[in-house]
Amino acid sequence: MENTNKLRTSGCPVAFGLDIFGDRWSLLIIRDMMLHGKKTYGDFLEGGEGISTNILAARLKQFEAQGIVAKSRDPDSGRSYLYHLTDKGRDLAPILFDIILWSGKYDARPFARKGVLNRLKEDRPGMEARVRSGELAPIQPEPVNGAED
């Protein structure tokens, strides 16, 4: 829980960004919303990397405070919320995509997933446009052996 939600004052834009999403978990939650169509707290808990409830709750609260994510009442369950990316959150797409491209080049482990990587290589501008319009179709459920996504 290194992320303390304090903004450093060096004026450096790299530091500004890292103060908001520079940790092991933030961009995984953004990924779940942006690429996997996930919307609820429960969805994010099942994101695949075993995020803990306290980290997830803290990050969602921080994202709301920063205007990256907004929430609304779930019409199907008045006690629950649906989370979605704002324009500021969708603008994180290039960063996410570049991380995927870098990892695709350097992650040689046999279980490394290549589905989004291949889609990015085929049509990155199209993927970015669909993210920004909120139209990106959720990626299909991941197969057990992880050949896709």
Place this chain on the structure above:
Amino acid sequence: MENTNKLRTSGCPVAFGLDIFGDRWSLLIIRDMMLHGKKTYGDFLEGGEGISTNILAARLKQFEAQGIVAKSRDPDSGRSYLYHLTDKGRDLAPILFDIILWSGKYDARPFARKGVLNRLKEDRPGMEARVRSGELAPIQPEPVNGAED
């Protein structure tokens, strides 16, 4: 010190990248090497955000283990090392640049620095090419009022 240097095994490329550089400090050290021409442990300590010696030492060790950074003996001081980015490290440039562009759009604080942002907007392909060739001239020392960089 959330970064534990353990690689998660979900196969997700976002998780892979974040396991290597997903924390508040890693990309600031990369920034110092990539954009500011910094090379020594002492240079990085003075990076402007007050990184602690233990975090800096841990990150440099981790970068070396991951092949992002390599070190050589400083010819001017046999006890010191010079650190430089490998090709794998230079390939982080697009991620760093996208963070700078995102922050440039959303950091409205009066002391936010715009120098690199403006250079990126003018000629991003040129900056990337120079980073990859190791030829990017160090950015000039930062003025007290932070109008540049």
